[in-house]
Amino acid sequence: MADGSAVGEVHAASWGAAYGPLFSPEMAREGVASRLERWHERLATGNGLVMLGFVDERPLAMSWSLASETRAGFAEIYSFYTHPDGWGSGVSVALMDATLKHLQADGFERVHLWTLRDTPQSRRFYTKCGFVETGATQFRDFGDGNPLPQVEYALVREGGA
Secondary structure: OOOHHHHHHHHHHHHHHHOHHHOOHHHHHHHHHHHHHHHHHHHHHOOOEEEEEEEOOEEEEEEEEEEOOOOOOEEEEEEEEEOHHHOOOOHHHHHHHHHHHHHHHOOOOEEEEEEEOOOHHHHHHHHHOOOEEEEEEEEEOOOOOOOEEEEEEEEEOOOOO
């Protein structure tokens, strides 16, 4: 079972590095603090699949996925983050492969996710992993009243037409 502190550390460090610059300093600090704490309760409820990716026994990537609330028959990856110390190490690709294999074993041939439109690093990563942009967009307010545009990516495996 994943540890809430380890998951929170990866999520907070990655979110702070990738998304923090998109917000006011106060909002960025609050976002990091929230991500450090939220995983204890989330893991206690057992809602969804949470996985960690390691480099030399150090957790440096995390994923959280479950059945999509908006797309019937799809799993949705709600969170996929890599600590900046793990960028370029291969841990992200390894964790995505493991996440997708686990979802497939759970019966999901189709997976989707949303990412911020203005984060080219994450968009390149999802494309590299076989996801394709669906053309769907939405706006997400992270709590500061300034909604940011997101784009949807999907991956359909054999038999998941």
